Structures are given as structure tokens and as C-alpha cells.
Amino acid sequence: MRIFDRGKPMYFDNYKQFPDAQLDMKLLWEYDLDKIELNSLRNVVVQRVIERGWPQDWYFILNYYGVAGIKESIKKIGYLNDKDMYFVSHQFGIPLSEMKCYEKKQSANLHWNS
Incomplete structure (x- = not known):
């Protein structure tokens, strides 16, 4: 399955070949790892992987x-x-x-534009 339909594979298109990939919990350093619920933190986890993740983190998410x-x-x-x-x-x-995030950037009042 392709991640999107533009005919080109995504970098991590083969993610199903890595079902045992683990998330590097250092990405969530400020959370109590004993009480963490990955489903309730989905947006945070996805953002951290986008910003700082390695391939195994992408495979995990x-x-x-x-x-x-x-x-x-x-x-x-x-x-x-x-x-x-x-x-x-x-x-x-x-x-x-x-x-x-794009909408917020477009509506931001920039210093030179104010």
C-alpha cells in the first residue's frame, strides 16, 4: 500500500515489514513513562517523531x-x-x-507586516 496516491513511494512505505519497531521513549522525556498512555498523546508523539524521530520511530507510529x-x-x-x-x-x-500549523503561520502578525 502506498501512503499517498501520487505514484511515488513514501520513505517509510515498507513500515509493515517492521511490526516490532519500538518508539524511543527519550522523545517523551518530560512525561512519566510509567503512566504514559500513547493513545491519549497521539498528537504529541506524532509531532515528536516528525521533528526528531529516527526510522524505527516512524515505523512504530x-x-x-x-x-x-x-x-x-x-x-x-x-x-x-x-x-x-x-x-x-x-x-x-x-x-x-x-x-x-500552516494556518497559524499564515495568520501570524509578523513584525515587519504590522
Whole structure:
């Protein structure tokens, strides 16, 4: 299965070959690891993997949350730098206009524009 329908495979298109991939819990350093519930922190986990994750972290979230769950989270993330924002938009086929982080950047009152 291709992550999106543009004919090109995603970098992690073979994620189902890594069902035992584990999330590096250092990405969630400020949370109590004994009490952590990955389902309730989905948006945080996805954002951390986008910003700082290694391939095994990508394989983990793709297997754990599924492509649809990750797309839903990406749309809700409040901030991503431009590089990460354009990467996930391209890889998951999400229009920038559907991403909260893009909308926030467009509506930000920049110093030189005020």
C-alpha cells in the first residue's frame, strides 16, 4: 500500500515489514513513562517523531496509529517548522491549507507586516 496516491513511494512505505519497531521513549522525556498512555498523546508523539524521530520511530507510529491516525494528527499539530511541515504535507498528501500549523503561520502578525 502506498501512503499517498501520487505514484511515488513514501520513505517509510515498507513500515509493515517492521511490526516490532519500538518508539524511543527519550522523545517523551518530560512525561512519566510509567503512566504514559500513547493513545491519549497521539498528537504529541506524532509531532515528536516528525521533528526528531529516527526510522524505527516512524515505523512504530505507522504501525501503532496507522496512516489515517497520523494524517489526522498532522492536521491538528499547532506548530511545525517549514521543512517538517512541507515534508509531511508531501509525504502524506495533505494540502497545507488543511494543516493547523500552516494556518497559524499564515495568520501570524509578523513584525515587519504590522
